[in-house]
Amino acid sequence: MTKRVLTLLFMITLAVALTALDPPPAHATETSASDAPPGEEKTAKTKVLEAGARALQANAPLAPFDIYLVGFHPMKEKPQQQMIAHHYCHQVNEDFAQCLLFDGNKDTAKLNGIEYIVSEKLFASLPEQERSYWHPHNGEILSGQLVAPGIPDAAEESLMRSKMNSYGKTWHVWNTGHPGHEADSLPLGPAMLAWSFSRDGEILPELVEHRDKQLDVSTEATRERRQALRELAQPQHGVDALKGKFDRPTREIPGVVSK
Numbered sequence: 001m002t003k004r005v006l007t008l009l010f011m012i013t014l015a016v017a018l019t020a021l022d023p024p025p026a027h028a029t030e031t032s033a034s035d036a037p038p039g040e041e042k043t044a045k046t047k048v049l050e051a052g053a054r055a056l057q058a059n060a061p062l063a064p065f066d067i068y069l070v071g072f073h074p075m076k077e078k079p080q081q082q083m084i085a086h087h088y089c090h091q092v093n094e095d096f097a098q099c100l101l102f103d104g105n106k107d108t109a110k111l112n113g114i115e116y117i118v119s120e121k122l123f124a125s126l127p128e129q130e131r132s133y134w135h136p137h138n139g140e141i142l143s144g145q146l147v148a149p150g151i152p153d154a155a156e157e158s159l160m161r162s163k164m165n166s167y168g169k170t171w172h173v174w175n176t177g178h179p180g181h182e183a184d185s186l187p188l189g190p191a192m193l194a195w196s197f198s199r200d201g202e203i204l205p206e207l208v209e210h211r212d213k214q215l216d217v218s219t220e221a222t223r224e225r226r227q228a229l230r231e232l233a234q235p236q237h238g239v240d241a242l243k244g245k246f247d248r249p250t251r252e253i254p255g256v257v258s259k
């Protein structure tokens with residue numbers, strides 16, 4: 001037998017043996033917004049099986065998700081519901097990327113959505129009705145809201161330059177908490193279509209302050225560095241989708257124009 005098969009057999013045998021050592025399961029308890037979902041602690045058997053999977057199974061689809069972006073998402077139908085979105089993305093080709101969305105960047109973060117990103121060229125190929133699901137990115141980029149933490153400024157600028165005039169289709173499937181609202185302990189209800197901020201004043205200031213402090217970045221400084229990208233900005237669809245839906249003053253972001 002091969003080494004991999006022997007390893008697998010050992011893992012299975014050990015898992016079965018450890019089943020007898022597992023204590024009786026405790027009752028699941030409800031958790032706070034910052035804790036893990038309700039449920040029992042992993043048993044020894046589960047941990048052994050996980051170790052075996054790591055040793056023997058591949059994670060090829062996840063390996064290319066090597067681009068880390070952090071921005072903000074309002075829900076299109078409920079724009080007061082806003083959250084920080086941690087994106088882990090795979091650039092499939094020059095015109096298409098796919099991202100997994102989390103509510104944080106630690107190993108306890110909850111997977112709460114997905115986003116697909118297309119270039120201006122691919123967006124133009126979409127049917128008119130389909131376009132209503134795709135939010136514009138120029139406001140996020142030129143305002144400094146969207147950042148790529150941990151890479152040099154020059155590399156970040158190059159990345160953002162490549163995303164100018166692009167669009168994203170984002171679905172959030174779990175309310176993991178936002179200002180003024182508690183999180184759901186589990187993914188509940190239908191998926192919600194997320195949008196982007198295209199006007200100053202739409203996003204909650206405390207959300208930006210929290211993100212900047214958490215990641216040690218400056219949205220304002222980032223915005224200043226991005227002004228050179230304004231010359232690339234083309235009018236975009238969806239810029240005015242949230243216009244007039246906030247009970248506070250808003251104003252245009254220079255360079256962000258509705259098509």
